């Protein structure tokens with residue numbers, strides 16, 4: 001039963017993109033990953049429009065006081081089991097904004113993050129490599 | 139007798155067969171789409187992996203939504219499609235199925251989507267449900283006009299009589315009114331499947347997933363299976379009514395032809411607005427349908 005669940009999750013991870021106050025560059029790289037050039041549908045990865053359908057949340061940007069409740073809400077709306085993938089240096093460790101009065105810290109202070117993909121912004125290849133590593137860890 | 143009915147409903151040609159085969163067809167759809175976009179596309183087990191994953195995931199009900207309606211509507215749609223399929227496929231052999239029943243059963247999936255969308259307590263779902271309703275009224279008129287053509291030609295609403303007529307006088311498609319009616323029915327099928335020029339209720343870029351927005355886990359799986367079974371059933375329905383039934387082995391080629399036509403239509407067209415779709419269905423296809431019916435009365 002557990003094996004089946006892991007296999008299903010591994011072979012068809014549907015991702016939902018949570019853009020929580022990033023500078024938009026990471027978001028654009030994520031869109032790059034989903035273009036026909038990289039063809040992530042080979043691995044069953046599909047971008048979905050609703051957190052209810054998602055198996056993995058791609059979080060980008062630096063977490064601040066405004067976006068924290070929203071991100072937590074999206075995480076609660078996602079049916080479990082789900083992965084959280086932090087894309088970009090901002091999401092991993094707050095980057096150059098770490099001393100700002102408004103920043104409430106990296107994602108792993110509030111959510112169980114499974115994968116960190118650093119880079120400003122990370123290359124599409126790096127994002128794919130990170131997701132593949134996360135899936136093989138399951 | 140009861141055992142046989144149960145077998146028909148649950149295994150062949152019912153639930154299990156239709157769902158497994160329908161999922162395979164969704165793979166063909168995704169693969170052809172991928173090849174058109176110069177990609178490799180998903181592996182053959184992809185739809186089954188998706189189904190398995192959804193089956194084992196958590197099913198959430200939004201806060202404040204009527205639980206029964208929310209969870210019951212996907213089941214309603216799926217059961218409607220399966221019953222329609224059993225009647226259609228067994229009408230080939232013994233059951234004297236009736237066209238009216240099939241039309242009503244094919245109305246169940248959109249009704250299920252409307253109920254589900256409006257009971258999920260999400261404004262975007264409500265917008266999607268209302269669009270689905272409008273679209274349903276749009277495509278049903280030309281669809282019924284197109285179905286009138288085989289009925290007029292064979293003089294009966296029994297599917298077995300329509301098939302008998304086609305066995306004696308050749309398929310209905312090979313006549314002027316038949317071609318017109320087939321084209322109209324093809325567009326309506328495209329809309330019934332929610333494929334791209336008419337995927338207005340689910341418009342991903344505007345209202346995310348529309349009525350399916352709040353569904354997760356098993357309830358979402360039921361909707362996906364409903365779509366998959368429809369993808370199998372509607373082309374079969376067209377072949378039975380217009381193209382001489384499904385008894386000969388040629389049916390595989392005919393089926394693939396219709397399927398690939400639908401997929402190409404899907405991949406080469408941008409989405410219409412809801413008012414444009416309504417105009418297209420009522421004015422252009424509606425008039426064409428009237429012409430087809432008049433031609434059919436004159437035995438053309």
Ligand code: SF4
Pocket residue numbers: 022023024025026060061062087088089090091095119120121
């Ligand atoms: S990591 Fe760099 S590119 Fe990504 S959101 Fe932060 S500043 Fe922008």
